[in-house]
Amino acid sequence: xxxxxxxxxxxxxxxxxxxxxxxxxxxxxxxxxxxxxxxxxxxxxxxxxxxxxxxxxxxxxxxxxxxxxxxxxxxxxxxxxxxxxxxxxxxxxxxxxxxxxxxxxxxx
Amino acid sequence: xxxxxxxxxxxxxxxxxxxxxxxxxxxxxxxxxxxxxxxxxxxxxxxxxxxxxxxxxxxxxxxxxxxxxxxxxxxxxxxxxxxxxxxxxxxxxxxxxxxxxxxxxxxxxxxxxxxxxxxxxxxxxxxxxxxxxxxxxxxxxxxxxxxxxxxxxxxxxxxxxxxxxxxxxxxxxxxxxxxxxxxxxxxxxxxxxxxxxxxxxxxxxxxxxxxxxxxxxxxxxxxxxxxxxxxxxxxxxxxxxxxxxxxxxxxxxxxxxxxxxxxxxxxxxxxxxxxxxxxxxxxxxxxxxxxxxxxxxxxxxxxxxxxxxxxxxxxxxxxxxxxxxxxxxxxxxxxxxxxxxxxxxxxxxxxxxxxxxxxxxxxxxxxxxxxxxxxxxxxxxxxxxxxxxxxxxxxxxxxxxxxxxxxxxxxxxxxxxxxxxxxxxxxxxxxxxxxxxxxxxxxxxxxxxxxxxxxxxxxxxxxxxxxxxxxxxxxxxxxxxxxxxxxxxxxxxxxxxxxxxxxxxxxxxxxxxxxxxxxxxxxxxxxxxxxxxxxxxxxxxxxxxxxxxxxx
Numbered sequence: 001x002x003x004x005x006x007x008x009x010x011x012x013x014x015x016x017x018x019x020x021x022x023x024x025x026x027x028x029x030x031x032x033x034x035x036x037x038x039x040x041x042x043x044x045x046x047x048x049x050x051x052x053x054x055x056x057x058x059x060x061x062x063x064x065x066x067x068x069x070x071x072x073x074x075x076x077x078x079x080x081x082x083x084x085x086x087x088x089x090x091x092x093x094x095x096x097x098x099x100x101x102x103x104x105x106x107x108x
Numbered sequence: 109x110x111x112x113x114x115x116x117x118x119x120x121x122x123x124x125x126x127x128x129x130x131x132x133x134x135x136x137x138x139x140x141x142x143x144x145x146x147x148x149x150x151x152x153x154x155x156x157x158x159x160x161x162x163x164x165x166x167x168x169x170x171x172x173x174x175x176x177x178x179x180x181x182x183x184x185x186x187x188x189x190x191x192x193x194x195x196x197x198x199x200x201x202x203x204x205x206x207x208x209x210x211x212x213x214x215x216x217x218x219x220x221x222x223x224x225x226x227x228x229x230x231x232x233x234x235x236x237x238x239x240x241x242x243x244x245x246x247x248x249x250x251x252x253x254x255x256x257x258x259x260x261x262x263x264x265x266x267x268x269x270x271x272x273x274x275x276x277x278x279x280x281x282x283x284x285x286x287x288x289x290x291x292x293x294x295x296x297x298x299x300x301x302x303x304x305x306x307x308x309x310x311x312x313x314x315x316x317x318x319x320x321x322x323x324x325x326x327x328x329x330x331x332x333x334x335x336x337x338x339x340x341x342x343x344x345x346x347x348x349x350x351x352x353x354x355x356x357x358x359x360x361x362x363x364x365x366x367x368x369x370x371x372x373x374x375x376x377x378x379x380x381x382x383x384x385x386x387x388x389x390x391x392x393x394x395x396x397x398x399x400x401x402x403x404x405x406x407x408x409x410x411x412x413x414x415x416x417x418x419x420x421x422x423x424x425x426x427x428x429x430x431x432x433x434x435x436x437x438x439x440x441x442x443x444x445x446x447x448x449x450x451x452x453x454x455x456x457x458x459x460x461x462x463x464x465x466x467x468x469x470x471x472x473x474x475x476x477x478x479x480x481x482x483x484x485x486x487x488x489x490x491x492x493x494x495x496x497x498x499x500x501x502x503x504x505x506x507x508x509x510x511x512x513x514x515x516x517x518x519x520x521x522x523x524x525x526x527x528x529x530x531x532x533x534x535x536x537x538x539x540x541x542x543x544x545x546x547x548x549x550x551x552x553x554x555x556x557x558x559x560x561x562x563x564x565x566x567x568x569x570x571x572x573x574x575x576x577x578x579x580x581x582x583x584x585x586x587x588x589x590x591x592x593x594x595x596x597x598x599x600x601x602x603x604x605x606x607x608x609x610x611x612x613x614x615x616x617x618x619x620x621x622x623x624x625x626x627x628x629x630x631x632x633x634x635x636x637x638x639x640x641x642x643x644x645x646x647x648x649x650x651x652x653x654x655x656x657x658x659x660x
Binding site for chain 2: 023027030031038049053056058059063065066069
């Protein structure tokens with residue numbers, strides 16, 4: 001990984017975006033939002049709702065666990081950001097761009 | 109053919125919060141795809157998913173994605189229909205198959221340096237074998253896409269209260285726009301995210317269902333009214349017995365050897381993934397490590413299915429809900445607002461991911477293996493990209509047609525096993541014979557696959573018109589697989605006598621006795637990375653689980 005590579009300005013911009021689009025940030029954000037909404041529903045649960053789920057306040061439990069998972073994913077990306085792009089990957093990306101035009105392999 | 113009417117019975121009662129959660133998820137997924145396509149117009153995004161997550165997480169997600177969605181619906185339906193015996197599909201089926209793949213077959217795949225499963229057949233036999241394999245693969249992927257589409261539509265039907273045909277077309281348009289808008293990157297994101305969401309929805313259902321029925325022992329005691337065979341895995345599997353799961357010959361040779369080995373050792377996604385490993389030993393370990401979660405999964409899928417037989421009145425009976433509805437009906441009955449939304453989101457996302465995966469593998473094989481290889485070779489890349497895009501649209505529309513076939517089955521797991529007996533078993537035959545018998549001739553793979561597929565299909569046809577009779581649809585798939593394998597084997601033997609053998613130089617790395625030894629592996633592997641050791645561990649785990657369900 002030690003090999004420093006020169007990125008064109010366009011590639012550097014793409015790489016910043018790519019870091020933002022790390023899968024962990026999406027799972028984290030999704031679970032934090034889901035966790036908060038479900039936890040609120042759990043806190044506001046009536047006795048009838050709790051009885052429905054065999055006497056367990058599922059909303060509260062599931063909500064809090066999802067919230068915790070979301071926080072873990074976000075903490076994870078902060079502690080360990082994605083590794084910088086390697087020369088081999090930049091080369092592969094360039095080659096793919098020549099082959100596929102500007103559409104990327106996602107185009108098919 | 110009653111499920112069209114029967115599955116109309118389930119109505120999901122969602123609150124406003126549930127709808128909001130579903131909307132948030134799909135805004136996320138479509139938004140990711142859209143943003144990625146507009147902002148990152150190169151293939152940088154292609155690398156993302158692989159870089160940021162450790163291998164074990166993507167590994168789990170891939171295992172869950174290749175059959176996960178329809179497995180949740182189908183195997184729980186089978187739990188409700190056949191009882192605990194359905195665990196055979198995991199403990200003498202998938203797990204031994206994955207261990208066999210790792211220990212016996214992977215060295216051939218990896219050592220020969222082929223890039224794809226069809227390419228192995230091309231090099232081991234001839235281009236006719238490759239072509240028939242590609243055609244079988246294309247057929248089976250659009251049929252399985254139909255199963256995913258039907259599953260998605262049945263949730264949509266229960267959600268919106270619309271007729272199933274309308275729901276199927278609406279789901280197809282939804283999936284199509286998802287694939288076209290989102291592209292590959294969004295599909296990868298959705299595949300991993302849906303796994304976490306579906307866990308968050310499935311685990312609470314298992315917990316509540318077990319609490320309601322008094323734990324596994326309480327559940328088994330209450331289900332004893334359904335007969336001893338329902339709660340005991342091996343009871344009634346003798347040749348004269350009545351366990352609808354089948355008899356032991358069908359189970360061991362049909363279910364385990366032909367169907368499960370056939371599915372897991374030639375499965376495109378699974379094998380491909382293992383083949384991209386960095387060395388021979390890692391490639392062999394990948395499926396074996398995957399076997400461990402696979403061994404535990406039935407506790408979370410089959411058991412709630414069995415609980416549904418108890419907790420959902422009229423399940424699987426005429427006029428009641430279809431067996432396919434077991435899990436959605438449990439979710440609807442027990443999950444509170446919010447958690448229900450998460451669970452339904454997980455189901456919808458999983459079926460979409462499944463359908464998208466089927467359509468894209470259909471697309472890849474049709475465009476590159478058939479169109480480019482045999483029909484219109486030598487055009488520029490942009491031409492094949494365009495063909496690929498049209499193929500996606502065509503694939504989704506064929507999926508609509510095949511979804512109506514799937515809708516005719518009260519239990520989609522039975523339908524899937526039927527498809528596997530037609531398509532996977534003959535391919536497995538060509539592989540296993542090709543690897544172990546070096547004299548198998550150039551043309552024998554082609555004839556083995558053709559005859560195997562036709563005989564398995566013929567057995568099914570004779571069963572359907574009433575000429576042959578089996579204990580159950582599942583038992584038919586097992587015996588159909590055995591018949592297809594045996595007939596294909598005979599055809600390969602005959603074809604070998606009439607076709608020229610391949611010269612040994614062309615078989616280097618492809619057959620037993622002529623493997624290429626991976627240099628990195630010839631360095632001694634530490635004992636705790638030994639595939640054989642891990643494989644024995646996985647099999648022992650299955651043995652312990654059999655023991656557990658026998659004494660509980």
